[in-house]
């Protein structure tokens with residue numbers, strides 16, 4: 119649906135976006151996450167045609183944003199960081215103006231404006247001058263103009279910045295409901311926002327994409343394993359044989375202040391979810407589970423690691439992704455070369471792998 123290919127943006131000597139490539143598929147909410155100055159707004163402005171890239175191209179539903187701007191822009195509703203509202207107009211006047219600009223057929227304008235005002239809950243404010251609205255309501259008006267015309271893609275740059283906690287929750291709920299019918303991309307540097315709202319996360323640092331996956335997969339890949347910690351009522355004599363039968367990498371036992379309870383930490387391969395197996399094993403051993411937590415890295419941990427200056431974590435993630443891909447390719451026949459992999463690709467992989475190992479050795483020192 120959106121293809122971003124080898125995007126580069128230079129402001130004079132400063133390279134704000136470095137060779138950025140990604141694809142956005144239909145019907146998901148994507149979070150574009152990165153620290154201040156990472157290049158999020160620049161990328162969004164290029165995708166929406168507000169800014170020209172220095173190199174690379176952007177295709178929106180197959181239309182090049184520079185060569186076929188009208189067709190491409192029709193597919194997008196954009197809310198920039200500062201809502202593009204005319205403060206001397208009333209809400210209704212402004213939305214009528216936007217509907218005209220978007221060339222919404224005349225006979226549909228009134229109906230759509232009413233629907234959109236209803237969606238973002240500004241119907242009561244329709245006759246107010248925009249300059250007399252609170253920041254939260256102006257943001258809603260900005261959202262309304264983005265949604266008007268029902269474009270398949272909605273792009274929101276820092277949609278909750280400057281709002282109070284109640285308004286933030288309301289706007290997030292609104293974004294989630296938009297995600298049911300539209301593809302939504304939102305940029306944010308607020309991690310909790312991205313984990314709460316998005317199906318998919320792209321992390322950008324210094325103009326480069328350092329990770330893109332679901333929040334859950336990112337934390338799994340970064341962690342390299344899954345850990346389950348549980349507190350059990352029972353004795354080691356009961357527990358050890360029961361847990362030894364599990365498919366675990368490591369089991370650690372810890373005494374608790376209560377002599378009848380033991381804390382167990384079980385580490386498995388990153389793709390393995392041991393919780394059900396564990397439940398049945400402990401039930402069979404007559405050891406009730408009192409507490410069970412499955413730990414993974416939070417998105418915050420992933421973000422901090424991936425955007426640190428050394429780039430070590432980003433390399434670790436890239437390696438983990440490659441390993442996962444290789445595993446998948448080998449699944450049908452373990453010893454068969456992956457389909458389509460040429461000897462050249464294999465030697466490139468080997469060279470990259472050697473370079474990564476060398477880099478890691480350097481990191482370790």
Ligand SMILES: Nc1ncnc2c1ncn2[C@@H]1O[C@H](COP(=O)(O)OP(=O)(O)OP(=O)(O)O)[C@@H](O)[C@H]1O
Pocket residue numbers: 129132134152153154155156157158159160161307
């Ligand atoms: N018009 C401009 N001229 C020169 N440099 C610019 C311009 N716009 C942005 N930059 C620089 O490009 C880099 C990326 O900026 P951008 O606004 O895209 O980042 P961002 O991730 O959106 O940051 P924030 O979260 O702070 O809005 C920054 O270093 C910024 O200073």
